[in-house]
Amino acid sequence: MIFNKKGNNPLLAAGFLFKGLHWLSKPELRAYILIPVLINLALYSTVLVLGYYYVNELIARFIPDWLQWLDWLLWPLFFIGFFIAGFFTFTLLANLIAAPFYGKLALKTQALLNGDTADIIEPPLMQMLNAELKRTAYFITRALPLLVLSVIPGLNLLAPFVWGLFGAWGMALEYFAYPLENQGVLFEEQKQLAKSVRLGALSFGGVAAFGSSLPFVNIIVAPAAVIGATMYVHELNKVAD
Helix, strand or coil: CCCCHHHCCHHHHHHHHHHHHHHCCCHHHHHHHHHHHHHHHHHHHHHHHHHHHHHHHHHHHHCCHHHHHHHHHHHHHHHHHHHHHHHHHHHHHHHHHHHHHHHHHHHHHHHHHHCCCCCCCCCCHHHHHHHHHHHHHHHHHHHHHHHHHHCCCCHHHCHHHHHHHHHHHHHHHHHHHHHHHCCCCCHHHHHHHHHHCHHHHHHHHHHHHHHHCCCCHHHHHHHHHHHHHHHHHHHHHHHHC
C-alpha cells in the first residue's frame, strides 16, 4: 500500500476529525459508537471520582489549617493535571478496552464510504487485542525517556513541546491503525505509511490529542477519530490511485 503525498495536507487531515464528529450522528454507526462512549464515560468518571477523593484526603492530611486558603489553587491544578494525565494514560487504556469495537466502527465506516450496505465481516478478536497491545508497548517505551527528559533541569524546558509532538504522533498511529489493520496492514508498515504523510498525520493526531485533553469532549473524540482516520485513509488511497 502507498499513500500519495498529495494527501499530506495539515488542513485536509485535521478536517477529517471534524467530519468524524459529524458522522457520529449517523444511524448506521450508532450501534458501533454506543459501547465505546460508555466505556470512556465509565473510565473517566471512575478515575475522576477516585482522584477527587484521594486528592481531598492528601490536602486534608498534609496542608496545615493556616494554608487551607490554597485550596482554590490546588483544585484547579488537580483538574488540569487529571486531564493532561488522562490524555497520556486513560486514553490508551480506554482504547485498549474498546479496540474490538473501534475495529468494527472502522469497518462499518469503510463500508459506508464504499456504498456497501451488506453486513460487515469482523476481524478476529485476538488479532485486534494483540495489535492494540503492540501499539501500547510502542508508546510506553518511548514515553519513558520523555519522562526522564521532563525532570532534567534545563532540558525540561523542551519537554512540553516534545510531549506535544509525541502525543500527536501517537494519536495518529493509534487511529490510523484501525482502518489499516482491516486491510491487512501490520504495525511496522502502518508506521511507514504514516511517516510518508507526516505533516498530515501530525495534524490529525494533534487535533485528536487536544480533544482528548478536554473534559466531556474526550468521551466522544475517540470514536470520532476512528471514523475520521478511516475517511482520511480512504482519501489517501483514492489519491494514490
